[in-house]
Amino acid sequence: MIASFRNILSLIFTAVLLESCATDASDSKLCFIGDSITYGWDLRKEFPTYNTIVHAKKGARIQDVLSWDVSDCSGEPTVILMGTNNLGNMSGFLDSYTSALKHINGSRYYIVSILPRNEQNNSQYRKLTEQANANLKKLADEYTGSNVFIDAYPLFLQDGEIQQEYFTDGLHLSESGYDILSNIVRSKL
């Protein structure tokens, strides 16, 4: 009986090996570009089978990326989650975002929507965020390559208010908030 058990395991593993040898070798690199939300995201734990490369700074705005050395993301699939620090001044946001994508030179972009903050449903920030997210979706569709817009924004809201358990301070995410974010990003990779 133990021999059968071992045989089954070895057959499964051999099949997997043959399948992997028959496929062109893929690349497991995955770049993340972001602000404090990405900085606080334990990407090694959440994406354990990837070689994650992270460029994230607290308080970063999208235009700041232009001065970062992100050459290790060139030609790699890249997840980008930025924009909440631009909400105070959105002039030129989309142009800066497009310039950042060019600067990063990723092979494919997973553009994550700006997440909601602890604001009233009809607040200025909320309207700006929704407008910016609509523009980011359009950018993902129109920018070179087959990019993906990941609309995480509604997952953090309930009846127009942020779900408090997903946030630590109304802006940064709690562990359960990061679980939500990780799950939706993983589902799109």
Place this chain on the structure above:
Amino acid sequence: MKKLVFLILLSISFSFGNIILGVSNSKYAFVRYESSSFWGGHFKQSILQQYPELQYGELGADFFLSLDNAIDFRTSPYFGLRYDGAYFCAGNKISVLWRRPSVLNVYLEIDPHYDSELGYNTFLESQLRLFITPHIGIVGGAKNSPEFRLPEARWFAGLLLNDEHSAILPYISVPLDPEQKHSIRFNLNFEYSI
């Protein structure tokens, strides 16, 4: 069907040694077979939460030896790969556990490890286990072995609870690099011997 599988595992276990099921570092499930002599094998699998081809599976052999019920040696050569062929890993985890005195155990591990994308690394881990009672211990240590895939130096501390058939180790792991302080983790290791 579940009962049948359970009965098969149970009968194998009683006849030929132990089957051990468990979870390591919250993200991997494993099954390990240990014969009643000196050898065994294991299969480790990243827990499904992505597409199957992006999962990682690892198959390994285990050879173990206990001296005077006081020092346990173990060597576990292994080979693993992500199922889309993006990378493979190979290595040999070699460990020694001093179990005397019984209240204070010392565990050391070395793992020469090759990752086809990241290259070669030598991973080290050291642990002290202080047992308050025979079934409750405090575990602490340092390591540069990855909890997931990428190398990272961390220290850790946890509470080990065990009985005849199971062991559970919830632990906190903190990076040694202060730049990485945001990645303080709460992880869980668990195993159950059928």
